[in-house]
Amino acid sequence: MSPVQARVLAFFSGACVLVLELVGTRLLSPVFGSSIYVWSALITVTLAALAVGAWLGGLLADGRKPERWPPRLCAAAGLWLAAVPLIRRGVLLAATGLGLKTGALAAAAVLVGGPLTALGALAPLCVRCCASDLARVGRAAGGVSSLSTAGSVLGALAAGFWLLPLLSAPVVVEGTAAFLLAAGAFLAWGPRKGAVGAVAGALACWAAFRTVPPPGSRHHIVRESVDSLYGAVRVVDREDWNSRVLFIDGVANTLAELATLKNTSDYIAAFELAAAARPEAKRALVVGLGGGAIVGRLRDGWGIPADAVEIDPTIVRMAERWFDFKPSGEVIIDDGRRVLEREGPSYGLIYLDAFAGDSSPEQIFSVESFRAAKRRLAPRGLLIVNLIGTATGPDNDLARAAQRTLREVFPSVSMLVASRTLDWRTGITNLVFFAGDAPALPAAGVAGRPELLQYWISVSDRWVDPGPDGRLLTDDSSAMSYLTAPGMARMRTQMLAHREGVEL
Known part of the structure; x- marks a missing residue:
């Protein structure tokens, strides 16, 4: 990995971190909401994962052949994220038994903790690649940190202003997964073979997304589900409640009788x-x-x-x-x-x-x-x-x-x-x-x-x-x-x- 590639990777890995932090609340909100507890859980998982990742990345940077690790870490993060839409429902249902606070923390750790750890490990590796000698370590570390933070600014703007308002949370997750898989392929195999790997990764993410089972059950019919600017909005017919329900972030906002649509x-x-x-x-x-x-x-x-x-x-x-x-x-x-x-x-x-x-x-x-x-x-x-x-x-x-x-x-x-x-x-x-x-x-x-x-x-x-x-x-x-x-x-x-x- 060349110094230029390392700087580009530092920038976009920082962007991915903020995208995942923001989309994480949307992944949890249908069950756990978006209260101060959920935000605290996401921030805690993000910071803990980045801390562990930075420590791990430091070990890898000082080991043998550190250049082999960035593509592997990108691929690992991408594969983990590609599986998130498939495992999300099971993870959230399992986490409900832990209560609101612990459940939100556990679900966040399972869904985005691994990818964030991998992304956190990239920074020390990028510093190692950019530092040609000990006299330039400080400059290299400062440059990588600056680029990563600038990428985080872009990620926050992109996720909050464009991606989440226009796309559902699973689509944003799969898009991030495809990007990381493509980055790993380019770093590992170069532009030509990397392009083939990138296309294959994108197709795999698309296939994973398409295999997500539709929501609902024999007692629940989800009429419409939208991740709007202000929360996860769902209309569900609950036969066991004899009600059509408007859920906002998992909370029943409106209930109406199924037959008459009268609010009682x-x-x-x-x-x-x-x-x-x-x-x-x-x-x-x-x-x-x-x-x-x-x-x-x-x-x-x-x-x-x-x-x-x-x-x-x-x-x-x-x-x-x-x-x-x-x-x-x-x-x-x-x-x-x-x-x-x-x-x-x-x-x-x-x-x-x-x-x-x-x-x-x-x-x-x-x-x-x-x-x-x-x-x-x-x-x-x-x-x-x-x-x-x-x-x-x-x-x-x-x-x-x-x-x-x-x-x-x-x-x-x-x-x-x-x-x-x-x-x-x-x-x-x-x-x-x-x-x-x-x-x-x-x-x-x-x-x-x-x-x-x-x-x-x-x-x-x-x-x-x-x-x-x-x-x-x-x-x-x-x-x-x-x-x-x-x-x-x-x-x-x-x-x-x-x-x-x-x-x-």
Whole structure:
């Protein structure tokens, strides 16, 4: 391997490292989500693999015939990655038994730990090749390190801006595998024979990808699966649940009856209570579309048109195709916070229901965002905020923080535990906040609506004060990811125990 080849290899190996680190979260997200725990697992595996690889590469660089190792390491990394789409489902299913944190760590290690170790071993070998004598070792090491880091910059940009938005995670993995196999072939055999090897490697990766079994089982039919800009989005018909489910990063975002596509989730009924409390509302704004159920309920049940804001166009398309979503107002593809900050029409009801798998967008759930929402409310308007957490007990930091922050803006704030489950006080559930200048009193509005009246009666004892001393959520100090993480981790652990959401 010539010094020029070594420098080129250092650059592109650095690019591959960042591509694998970013695509790794997409490989795990259908089961483990994309929370702080998953990112920590990927970063831990990446750094550990690079450390082991650098140590191994140093040993190989000082051994006999170090020039023979770069093509072998490239080929080994490529072959490992070529197998990832084939073994991914089995690895993730096996890792579910280890729980959220350990399972994510173990799955990341198996899927990308080996290739990252091989890539980490290339740097010392490239330094050895570029250092013609001891007097130039420092310059050679600095040059290789600089090129590798520059390659990582390219890899981060390419993966985040182009590859993952346009291609699925398995395709990106197989493309990286084909590139590494081609690099190994060129280094081992030169341009002519290497070209043949590169084509053979690419065909092998394509064949491996084509042999991946389609998702689903006898109880699960995956209608559509897309790795969008914002997560792994899947529509699955679950016959055992009698539901069509919209999964985002493995979390059930929307459930609808298979036969009617009617959403029967308790929190949607809680959303309707806001319309019952403000029947004079002329228009609503929904931030976070999901399957679009609340838009239809407001239109059909209350005659209230609703504008919908959704940052992910994939969600809008899937809602229209699979959940019979029909807009009653404008559908805005944008960040909800930006829409709230704009000048525009006033709304009698504003719903903040934005989720992306495990997380709630920090820019939506801050005191500044709530002030922007208040400016868009009509007189006597209501802001309705949906969060997932624990209502009472030592783990209700999120509920207390949300109440504290809303009360900085609105004189009247109340929290309803939307779920009718038995463990609603300490279990993970939907927490729906109603905030405005006057209390939300839906009792009169539910008269003549049997289903909503029954729901209202069943949750009448679930208006809860989560307690004082909550954290004030601001743009500069939000901590939403940390406040939501414990509750979402509990929910993920429960899901993994029953293998719910494992739709690969």
